Amino acid sequence: MSKVIPIKQVQAYAEQTVDYRQVLSQSEIDAIEHECALYESRPAAAIDALQIVQRERRWISDESLYAIADMLCMSATALEGIATFYNLIYRQPVGQHVIHLCNSISCWLNDFQTIADHLRNTLNVEFGQTTSDGNITLLPNVCLGCCNKAPALMLDGELIENLDIASIDKLLQSLGGGKNE
Known part of the structure; x- marks a missing residue:
């Protein structure tokens, strides 16, 4: 109760x-x-x-x-x-880097689920969580406004479009978060 x-x-x-x-x-x-x-x-x-x-x-x-x-x-x-x-104001602690993965209909139609699964598995987090080293927080975002270049994410305020597994791996490697923890 x-x-x-x-x-x-x-x-x-x-x-x-x-x-x-x-x-x-x-x-x-x-x-x-x-x-x-x-x-x-x-x-x-x-x-x-x-x-x-x-x-x-x-x-x-x-x-x-x-x-x-x-x-x-x-x-x-x-x-x-x-x-x-506003979803870009954080009322809870976040990692050094914040990834907002767009989950709009355009991104869903362009392999959102594969990208989302790869991010979650590679970082070993669910949406709304931060990696154990405090480096990366993964958040969903309703729309990033770049539907013609889906799937997309925003990393620390910068849009990254036309995502695929290779570009995600390269991005995570540059952030020092490319391996399961």
Whole structure:
């Protein structure tokens, strides 16, 4: 039977605040302030702020989320909604490299399953997992927008199209993750 958490406890957790100056680095603060200056309101810089912190830390921890919310003068709940909506904002730790494998209909029609199976078997992970050495995280992605060059993946923000087993092996070898662990 699942435990029922009182609504007041949930609200207290969701609205926890921290002083951003105690959590964020000066370079993160400066970069976020720069982005805020480009918008009419501070909360409008939310995605930019999340990306800035993620670039430094590879993911957005709860503490980082609360600090960003404090800096942007917005609720942590609203920022959490933004962070969890975008699949390129990571709310859990990820590997040094992140592979987003496109699983759109175009990729399915162009051998997605073979590519997916090969990645999972070679890396010894399932979707949503990170290799035991912390090097590579494998994630599915609904669409990368390159259907005419399927199958495709995005590695650390770079699109790689027209995949086959040989190109996957070459890619993994370049990342130091080409053998079962």
